[in-house]
Each structure stands twice: as C-alpha cells, then as structure tokens.
Amino acid sequence: MDVxxxxxxxxxxxxxxxxEIKTQMSNDLEVESKSNRKDLVTKLDKATETFxxxxxxxxxxxxxxxxxxxxxxxxxNLTGPVWIIDPIDGTANFVLQHNHFAIMIAFYEDGLGxxxxxxxxxxxxxxxxxxxxxxxxxxxxxxxxxTDKPLDQGLLAVNGSxxxxxxxxxxxxxxxxxxxxxxxxxxxxxxxxxxxxxLAYISPNLKPWDIAAGAVICEELGIKLxxxxxxxxxxxxxxxxxxxxxxxxxxxxxxxxxxx
Ligand code: IPD
Ligand code: CA
Ligand code: CA
Ligand code: CA
Numbered sequence: 001m002d003v004x005x006x007x008x009x010x011x012x013x014x015x016x017x018x019x020e021i022k023t024q025m026s027n028d029l030e031v032e033s034k035s036n037r038k039d040l041v042t043k044l045d046k047a048t049e050t051f052x053x054x055x056x057x058x059x060x061x062x063x064x065x066x067x068x069x070x071x072x073x074x075x076x077n078l079t080g081p082v083w084i085i086d087p088i089d090g091t092a093n094f095v096l097q098h099n100h101f102a103i104m105i106a107f108y109e110d111g112l113g114x115x116x117x118x119x120x121x122x123x124x125x126x127x128x129x130x131x132x133x134x135x136x137x138x139x140x141x142x143x144x145x146x147t148d149k150p151l152d153q154g155l156l157a158v159n160g161s162x163x164x165x166x167x168x169x170x171x172x173x174x175x176x177x178x179x180x181x182x183x184x185x186x187x188x189x190x191x192x193x194x195x196x197x198x199l200a201y202i203s204p205n206l207k208p209w210d211i212a213a214g215a216v217i218c219e220e221l222g223i224k225l226x227x228x229x230x231x232x233x234x235x236x237x238x239x240x241x242x243x244x245x246x247x248x249x250x251x252x253x254x255x256x257x258x259x260x
Contacts (some may be wrong), residue, residue, distance in 0.1 A: 001059075003114060003130055006107060010117050011128065013055050014103050017048045017086035021088070021103075030094055036109025040091045045069055048087035052105065056083050066235075068209045078235055084212035090185025092166060099123075102187035106212035111235060118187045129193055130219035135194065142197035144221055151248040154199035157181045157189045160203045168228075168259040170202070185229045191216025193243055194221055200244035200252060204228075208235040214243070225251035243260050 028044040032069055049069040050254050056065055064082035075082050088094050090101035099122045107115040116129040127142065129135045135142040143193035156177040161210050163180075164172055179232065181198060183189045187210070189201040194217050203210075209231055215225050225233065228240040230253055 003053055003133075007017060007115055007130060009055070010061060010105050010115065011109070011126065013052060014105065014117055014119045014126070017042065017087070017103055017124050018119055019027040019049065019050055020044075025094075025098055029095060040095055041069065041087070042091065042095060045088045045091055045092075046071060048103065049085055052083075052085050054089065066208055068207065070224060076236075078108060080110065082108045082111075084108060084209050084235065086187065086209035086213075088186040089187040089210065090183075091135075093184045096234075100185055100188060101182065102185055102191070104187045104209065106216060107237065108212065111221070113212060113216035116213035118191055118213050118217065120188060120191060125191070127194060127217050129213075129220045131216060131220065133220075135220050136218050142194070142221075143236065144194060144223075146196060146245075147222060148245045148247050149199055151177050151251045152197055153178065153245075154248075155179050155197065156248075157183060157192065157198050159203040159205075162202065166203070166254050172259075173255045176251070187212040187214055190243060193223055193245075194218050199248040202242055203251065204240045205238050206241050207238055211235070211239065211241060218243060222246070226253070228253075228260070 024044055031042050048067050049067045051138045053065055066075050067085040086104040088101050089104050093099040105114055105117045114131050118127045126138050145174055156174055160182055179196055186206055192198040193201050218225055225243045225247055233239050242249055244252055
C-alpha cells in the first residue's frame with residue numbers, strides 16, 4: 001500500500017479515536033499511576049492504543065508496533081515497517097484539564113520516519129507530515145511563518161524537571177529567549193515549534209512515542225532535532241532532545257557543550 005493510502009487510514013483511525021475520547025471523557029477515566037504518582041494512565045489511553053493496534057494488525061498484519069502502553073507484542077529492532085504510537089500524549093493534562101493533549105501515530109521504515117500524525121484533540125488541529133512531501137494542517141499545506149530566527153527573538157519550552165534542577169545552567173539559556181512556556185505535552189510542544197509559536201523545545205527524557213510523529217513533521221519543515229550532544233535520535237531508547245530552528249539549535253547545542 002502506498003504512503004498516501006496509509007496516511008488516509010491513519011487520519012480515519014485518529015478521527016475515530018478522538019471522537020471516542022471526547023464522548024467518554026466525562027465518565028470515570030479509571031486513572032492509575034505507573035512508575036510514580038505523577039505518571040498516569042487512564043482506561044482511554046489503553047483503549048485508544050488497543051484500537052490502533054487492532055487496525056494495524058487488520059490492515060498490515062505482521063508489521064511492528066511500538067506503543068507507550070505496550071499491550072501486546074513490541075519491537076526490538078527497527079528493521080522493516082514499524083508503527084510508533086502514543087495514544088494520549090499529555091495524560092496529566094487530559095486527566096486534570098480535559099484539554100491540551102494529543103494523539104500521535106508515526107510510521108517508520110528501516111528506522112526512517114515516513115508518516116507522522118499529531119492531533120490536538122480539543123483544538124481539532126490535525127498535523128500530518130510525510131517524508132519528502134511536506135506538512136499539512138487540517139488538510140492545507142503548512143509552512144511556519146519564518147524559516148529561522150535566533151533564540152533571543154522568540155519563546156522557548158523546557159521540560160519542568162530540567163528547569164527545576166537547572167541542569168547545564170539551562171536557566172541562563174532560558175534567560176536569553178523572550179520567555180519560557182511549558183505545555184505538558186511533548187506532541188503539542190513539537191506542534192508549537194512547527195507553528196513558529198516556539199523557537200525551541202528541550203526535554204531530557206523523551207521516549208520514542210513522544211518523538212516519532214513530531215520528528216517527521218518538524219524535519220519536513222527544516223527544524224532541527226537531535227539529542228543534547230548533537231547525535232541522532234535513538235528510536236529504541238529514551239532521548240534527551242533539542243528541537244529548534246537552526247540558529248536556536250546551534251545556540252542551545254553550544255550552551256550545552258559549554259555547561260554540561
Ligand atoms: C509525557 C508528556 C510530557 C513529557 C513527558 C512525556 P505522556 O507523555 O509528553 O509533556 O514531559 O516526558 O512522557 O506520558 O503524557 O504520554
Ligand atoms: Ca504516559
Ligand atoms: Ca501517552
Ligand atoms: Ca507521551
């Protein structure tokens with residue numbers, strides 16, 4: 001099946017899942033904690049991932065699936081076709097705000113991102129990136145309002161734990177920007193960079209499903225994504241990431257190298 005047919009199926013699944021989430025959101029979410037009291041999962045995170053897994057197994061039997069809630073088989077290498085799913089990104093926002101969360105699905109082949117989809121559920125904003133074919137926002141071609149800007153001319157998002165610990169003097173870096181924003185959803189922070197609302201997003205411990213869809217979208221727009229040390233993302237591990245427009249990326253990388 002070609003990439004556009006895959007894209008159309010993904011959009012259909014995401015829209016169905018989003019409608020179900022909206023319908024069920026005011027019912028008991030059956031919130032549980034995973035690794036610590038702030039690491040939440042709800043029955044809708046699980047049901048949404050199960051729904052995507054069923055669709056993938058139906059249309060693409062045998063293809064690898066890497067999903068946050070890990071119900072079912074998972075992948076140990078990225079050879080061949082692999083789907084990377086975050087059924088609800090920003091679960092704490094979902095539980096506590098009923099807002100500011102996203103559905104994310106990516107399709108990779110031999111470790112290379114082919115399709116990335118992020119849906120801001122409550123804002124009804126659907127971003128789709130296809131490798132080599134650009135990005136769409138709700139079906140329209142998307143380009144950020146500029147191609148590059150230095151860090152002192154815009155806003156920056158930094159993960160809260162990195163900020164509070166002030167690792168590698170990150171507060172000094174933040175001071176160089178026009179201001180700090182923290183959204184609580186990696187997917188929405190990737191989208192805010194893709195929209196040009198943020199010049200950069202820095203986070204110390206993102207999992208493959210936090211990154212995979214946004215990487216396809218942002219890389220299509222010429223936005224730089226790397227680990228803190230400049231190396232490429234490892235889609236089988238947790239990564240410390242810098243996502244930024246080129247000049248800002250360079251500035252952040254330099255600050256990291258000088259202060260780590
Ligand atoms: C989390 C969110 C959060 C980020 C965490 C992620 P989840 O994803 O994206 O903003 O700081 O690192 O784990 O667990 O809500 O899907
Ligand atoms: Ca989670
Ligand atoms: Ca999640
Ligand atoms: Ca996530």
